[in-house]
Amino acid sequence: MEQLDKEKSLVVIPLGALEQHGNQAPLITDTLIASEMTRRISNILSDKKDTLAGNVLFFPVIPIGYSVEHASFCGSITFRPDTYYHVLADIVTGLNSHGFKNFAFLICHGGNRAIAEVVSRQLRRDLGVKIYLITSGAFSSPKVKATLSHGNESDFHGGEMETSMVMAIDESMVDLKSCKAGHYSLGSDKGKLNFFGSLSLPWMGEDFTAEDDTPIGIGGNPSGASAKKGEIILDESANEAANGIIELLTYL
Numbered sequence: 001m002e003q004l005d006k007e008k009s010l011v012v013i014p015l016g017a018l019e020q021h022g023n024q025a026p027l028i029t030d031t032l033i034a035s036e037m038t039r040r041i042s043n044i045l046s047d048k049k050d051t052l053a054g055n056v057l058f059f060p061v062i063p064i065g066y067s068v069e070h071a072s073f074c075g076s077i078t079f080r081p082d083t084y085y086h087v088l089a090d091i092v093t094g095l096n097s098h099g100f101k102n103f104a105f106l107i108c109h110g111g112n113r114a115i116a117e118v119v120s121r122q123l124r125r126d127l128g129v130k131i132y133l134i135t136s137g138a139f140s141s142p143k144v145k146a147t148l149s150h151g152n153e154s155d156f157h158g159g160e161m162e163t164s165m166v167m168a169i170d171e172s173m174v175d176l177k178s179c180k181a182g183h184y185s186l187g188s189d190k191g192k193l194n195f196f197g198s199l200s201l202p203w204m205g206e207d208f209t210a211e212d213d214t215p216i217g218i219g220g221n222p223s224g225a226s227a228k229k230g231e232i233i234l235d236e237s238a239n240e241a242a243n244g245i246i247e248l249l250t251y252l
C-alpha cells in the first residue's frame with residue numbers, strides 16, 4: 001500500500017446495509033451483493049491486465065448503512081443520517097491522511113445514495129478529494145430487465161432481482177416458498193403520486209403491502225427469482241461498474 005502511487009490510485013468503498021428484504025431473502029442481502037460485486041469487479045480488473053487497474057484498492061464492505069425506511073421491520077438496523085455521514089467522512093479523511101485522493105463509493109443499497117452524495121460533495125470542497133459514485137445494480141440495462149417475469153416490471157427492493165442475486169451467491173440463504181409480492185399502496189391509478197417521479201413522498205417499507213393489505217416492505221414479486229437470473233444481473237452489474245472504474249482511472 002505504501003509503495004502505490006497514491007495520486008494515481010483509487011480506493012473503492014463498498015456500501016452495504018442490514019435491512020429486511022422480505023420473508024425469502026436475508027437481512028444481509030445488500031452486504032452480500034456488495035462483497036460479490038467487489039470480488040467480480042476485482043477479477044475483471046485483473047483480467048484486463050491494464051497497468052492502471054493495479055492501482056485500485058478495495059476497502060472492506062461497510063455492512064450497515066442508512067436504512068430508516070426499513071426500520072419498522074424486524075432485524076433492520078440503520079445509522080442515523082449524521083452518524084452515517086461521519087462514518088463515511090472519517091473513512092475518507094483517514095485514507096486521505098495517508099495520501100489517497102481518489103475514491104469511489106460502490107452503492108449497493110439505494111437508501112445510502114443521498115448521504116454518500118452529500119459527503120462526496122462536501123469533502124471535495126473541504127479536502128480537495130474526488131469521490132465518484134458507482135451504482136451497483138445495472139437494473140435499467142435491457143439484459144437485466146429481460147430477466148424479470150411478466151407483470152413484475154416495477155420490481156426494485158427485495159423482489160425478483162435482488163433475490164435472484166442472493167441465489168446466485170448462495171442459494172441456501174433464500175426460502176422462496178415463503179415469499180409474497182409487495183405493491184405500492186399510496187396514491188391512486190389516476191393520480192401522479194408514486195414512490196418516484198414528479199410527485200413523490202419519500203417512501204417507507206410499510207407503504208408496500210401484500211395482497212391482504214398487510215405491510216410487506218418489498219417492491220416487486222420474488223417468486224420468479226432464480227440463480228441463473230442472478231448470475232446475469234451480477235455479471236451485467238459488475239461489468240458496468242468495472243468499465244466505469246476503468247474509465248475514471250484515465251481521469252486521475
Ligand SMILES: [Zn+2]
Pocket residue numbers: 021029030108109157158162
Ligand atoms: Zn437491497
